[in-house]
Amino acid sequence: MAVILVRHGETALNAARVMQPADTPLSERGRAQALAVAQRLARRGGIGAILSSDLPRAWLTAEAIAAALALPIQSSALLQERNFGELRGRPYDTLGFDPLVMQEAPLGGESAAGFVQRVRRAFDDMLQQHQGLDGDLVVVTHGLLIRTLLAGPLLHGAGTQVELHLGNTSLSIFDAAPPHALQLLNCTRHLDDAERDDARSLSGG
Numbered sequence: 132m133a134v135i136l137v138r139h140g141e142t143a144l145n146a147a148r149v150m151q152p153a154d155t156p157l158s159e160r161g162r163a164q165a166l167a168v169a170q171r172l173a174r175r176g177g178i179g180a181i182l183s184s185d186l187p188r189a190w191l192t193a194e195a196i197a198a199a200l201a202l203p204i205q206s207s208a209l210l211q212e213r214n215f216g217e218l219r220g221r222p223y224d225t226l227g228f229d230p231l232v233m234q235e236a237p238l239g240g241e242s243a244a245g246f247v248q249r250v251r252r253a254f255d256d257m258l259q260q261h262q263g264l265d266g267d268l269v270v271v272t273h274g275l276l277i278r279t280l281l282a283g284p285l286l287h288g289a290g291t292q293v294e295l296h297l298g299n300t301s302l303s304i305f306d307a308a309p310p311h312a313l314q315l316l317n318c319t320r321h322l323d324d325a326e327r328d329d330a331r332s333l334s335g336g
């Protein structure tokens with residue numbers, strides 16, 4: 132029994148390397164990616180529930196998956212991307228620093244320590260949601276949250292959060308039972324060449 136982490140599909144701001152406001156929707160390619168990952172999960176089968184961030188880019192991805200699996204979606208604000216406050220809407224490359232690793236909270240935003248605490252609560256919630264399921268749990272969320280899980284509760288390595296570029300709609304799968312071993316990391320084999328995101332696009336933010 133496993134938890135299947137799905138990063139949301141591409142947005143125009145991902146591709147343009149802009150820090151994303153909360154209401155950012157999927158791009159056309161992001162919608163195609165969402166359909167592709169939905170079809171992959173339908174072929175896999177054995178899925179009992181879907182849990183998703185309530186931000187539109189994740190929720191729209193989850194809706195494609197829910198339609199393919201004929202399952203409802205449960206929302207969780209714990210699964211939202213880190214809140215970068217006043218930095219949202221600004222081009223990443225013009226900031227002069229890397230907001231994805233900044234420790235302090237941007238104005239109106241969330242500190243790294245506060246975000247890590249929220250990610251740990253989200254992890255505990257995933258495990259609780261999985262209990263009693265007759266199948267796997269799909270969790271649709273965001274790049275920085277997945278990387279923080281990998282560097283923390285999943286113990287993939289301290290450098291993961293900084294170094295790993297998670298592809299849009301990539302799958303990372305871990306055992307629901309301790310020690311939560313990784314079965315799959317950052318897999319996008321369901322995407323064809325035209326659907327894959329540019330490796331320079333933002334993976335978080």
